[in-house]
Amino acid sequence: MVLSKKNKRITIKEVADAAGVSMQTVSRVTNKFSYVSEETRQRVEEAVEQLGYRPSTLARSLSQQRSFTLGVVTFGLKYIGPSRTLNGIADKADELGYMLLTKKLDNFDTNGIDEVIESLLARHVDGIIWDVPEVDENQTWSHGIKSLPVPIVLMSMEQRPGYSVVSMDSYLGAQMATQHLLDQGCKNIGHIAGPQDWWEARLRQQGWRDTLTKAGMQVLDRQWESGNWSSASGAIAIEKLLACYPEMDGVFVANDQMALSVLSEACRRGIKVPNQLAVVGFDGIAESANFYPPLTTISQDPQLLGGRAVENLVEMIQAIQENKPTATQFSLIQPTLEIRESSKRF
């Protein structure tokens, strides 16, 4: 294959010349709207066809000061959660006529943030979706980005004034999970949490704790352990928990990957699930329905989550275009309880 640098783009000017009209007229034809006589339109369309002309969105972006491109910053794309969200973002962006410029962040160090944002702005994105979980309270965000020239939607964070945020209601989900275990007659409900510097992990733990307290049970430190979301860490956590809290008859695990290890360990030790130990996970990954036994879980819809973020962002972009004030929103997406055999005692 020999591609030469010379492989020149057909420009609007060439089309104009070929059709014997001005560039403006060609522009009018390719952008629909504004009237052009049927005859002229025909001639232009022919020229376009013949020359194989494709308008340059890039040039248009520069001239219009609008790129119809959104910047998306994600974290941990190699995990299933974030990529499902990205999938939701991509679908909705497509639907609304935007493309995605994606960038991943690998660690939470503050330096990278500016750089990432700059690289997106340099390419004139119309808005930014920030899907990097907040770790270590306020460390990550709130940082320096006081005044961005484009709107931004933050994902999976606490509500904060001046920003649009889209999050899943982890606290509610945790309550639903724990209450479900109580309803199943569990008397000693443990918890395997996510990394404690993640906001969502803390929320899930709090939901568990509060629900037990409200039910008049006390919560001891030996009743919970934390992992790092991975199955491997779940395996370690459940071992410790079984040792420290042997009377445990139900456990709420902060994500499905870790719950998988709980089920595996139960199998290995001959602990009967759900009768000796009822298990509830969180996330609702597709595979959880085929764990053994099938896992009861708090199911969230990342498609919806990502879609909502795009909707909010595009709303803001449009408001700016029309010089209206942009209202920030806080969207809390509700999870649902998916009851399966791992917890069904009756």
Add this chain to the structure above:
Amino acid sequence: MVLSKKNKRITIKEVADAAGVSMQTVSRVTNKFSYVSEETRQRVEEAVEQLGYRPSTLARSLSQQRSFTLGVVTFGLKYIGPSRTLNGIADKADELGYMLLTKKLDNFDTNGIDEVIESLLARHVDGIIWDVPEVDENQTWSHGIKSLPVPIVLMSMEQRPGYSVVSMDSYLGAQMATQHLLDQGCKNIGHIAGPQDWWEARLRQQGWRDTLTKAGMQVLDRQWESGNWSSASGAIAIEKLLACYPEMDGVFVANDQMALSVLSEACRRGIKVPNQLAVVGFDGIAESANFYPPLTTISQDPQLLGGRAVENLVEMIQAIQENKPTATQFSLIQPTLEIRESSKRF
């Protein structure tokens, strides 16, 4: 938050005026290279700092006819495999100074293809990575894209003249898996395949079949079933297989998700893994180490796969810049056998 349309960008001209130099000189400073007197450089840098000037990559792309942006077209981003590959692509792109314009394809209908490619070209990507599995032999690709103005790297496809392709050696992996089962003393080795219109699914099946044949065993139709990669489909497949091929003492499953269901079903029926049924999966997803029992699998490194695609693409881009001929490459990435308890009979 009130963002106004007026939120103007600082341009190179403003910096030039502030520093009392020409635009050209500012450009020389921001782009390093080419000499500028130390004194002038200082003044310019100060002005840049003070005004908060950030060069517009967009404008530069137009003027240089080079965007340092790669287009990536993926399929099934919601699954873990494709997103791990995307992750690898993102990492390497970052390393080499490119950004990613991502687009997802949802179905294999040919119409969408042109449109997707056009939308990338309209934004002047320097090259394209096409990570859409080939379904229905030749249907998807080979199509109309006779002559793209930019280089492209195809992923997970057969070698084809005139194109650079990066694929995993599924055939080899399948052979390794099957041979391993033979080595463990299995006499009746079944297979759960992926969807038969996927190239990789066919390869994996062929590797299994050929290995058995070479070992002097015959392969009957009732020895295999196919699913659609999902755990749910794996559950159905293993049920059928157990019914039709009851003497089966080993099974090679085309991906880990489906293998999960095999393990679950075995557990449910009290079939001992690996002694009554040895199981080998494919992909090496992180969770497979925490299945019960831990799954032996053919592990592939999507990070490496994606990275290689970017490397090849960037090489081609650079060759074009330097007006050298671009050589196409076919890269086959080798998988490895990860032996765990699900197959370890001795």
Add this chain to the structure above:
DNA sequence: GTGAAAGCGCTAACAC
């Protein structure tokens, strides 16, 4: 070393 002019491909604003 530094600057002026032309151009990348398109559209907004205003003429006619």
Add this chain to the structure above:
DNA sequence: GTGTTAGCGCTTTCAC
């Protein structure tokens, strides 16, 4: 309806 002019923000080329 259609054309002209002047940018969008930068780089390239060629003077000086």
